[in-house]
Amino acid sequence: MLTRIDHIGIACHDLDATVEFYRRTYGFTEVHIEVNEEQGVREAMLKVNDAGDGGTTSIQLLEPIRDDSPIAKFLARSGEGVHHIAFGTDGDVQEEADGIAGQGVRVLYDSPRRGSMGSRITFLHPKDCHGVLTELVQAAEAGERVSEG
Numbered sequence: 815m816l817t818r819i820d821h822i823g824i825a826c827h828d829l830d831a832t833v834e835f836y837r838r839t840y841g842f843t844e845v846h847i848e849v850n851e852e853q854g855v856r857e858a859m860l861k862v863n864d865a866g867d868g869g870t871t872s873i874q875l876l877e878p879i880r881d882d883s884p885i886a887k888f889l890a891r892s893g894e895g896v897h898h899i900a901f902g903t904d905g906d907v908q909e910e911a912d913g914i915a916g917q918g919v920r921v922l923y924d925s926p927r928r929g930s931m932g933s934r935i936t937f938l939h940p941k942d943c944h945g946v947l948t949e950l951v952q953a954a955e956a957g958e959r960v961s962e963g
């Protein structure tokens with residue numbers, strides 16, 4: 815089951831300046847920053863709240879580190895703004911994806927890839943989701959979670 819909004823992904827040009835905006839304006843204090851080479855991004859997760867399923871809900875800020883990053887392409891076309899939403903599951907993300915694929919929605923990865931803080935992630939094609947790029951997330955087990963950056 816999908817049990818939480820895991821995060822909302824926002825594309826930005828300057829990660830540090832955008833993190834500072836979110837800290838100053840909204841008072842978020844728990845910030846984790848990491849680079850995901852495979853996805854071509856430097857990202858910040860700003861925790862908004864704990865979710866009832868043991869996971870968390872965050873704002874994710876995404877800055878491209880390469881011109882061929884999906885985020886670079888998005889910024890060039892649309893400018894800064896909401897890039898995707900991510901639903902979290904307390905179960906197996908591949909099982910969630912298989913169930914959704916069975917309804918005719920394109921799943922972008924054959925098997926889950928590495929997401930923020932050691933999570934397992936996959937994406938659903940925005941054209942099959944009413945224009946919304948949608949991510950599915952299985953958080954890392956507590957002991958495997960990457961520590962705060």
Ligand code: MC0
Pocket residue numbers: 823850853855857874876884885887888897898900922928929930935937939940941945946947949
């Ligand atoms: C593209 N489209 C979008 C969109 N990106 N629609 C809504 N939201 C978005 N973010 C639309 C375009 O406007 C276009 O529509 C059509 O989809 C094809 O776009 P394209 O860019 O020409 O095509 P692709 O295939 O090059 O790229 C789109 C696709 C790609 C979604 C498949 O961006 C992708 O594989 N994304 C998944 C990975 C990702 O986004 N990684 C970055 C976040 P028209 O009408 O013009 O045809 S990494 C992350 O988030 C990780 C680290 C984490 O959470 O832990």
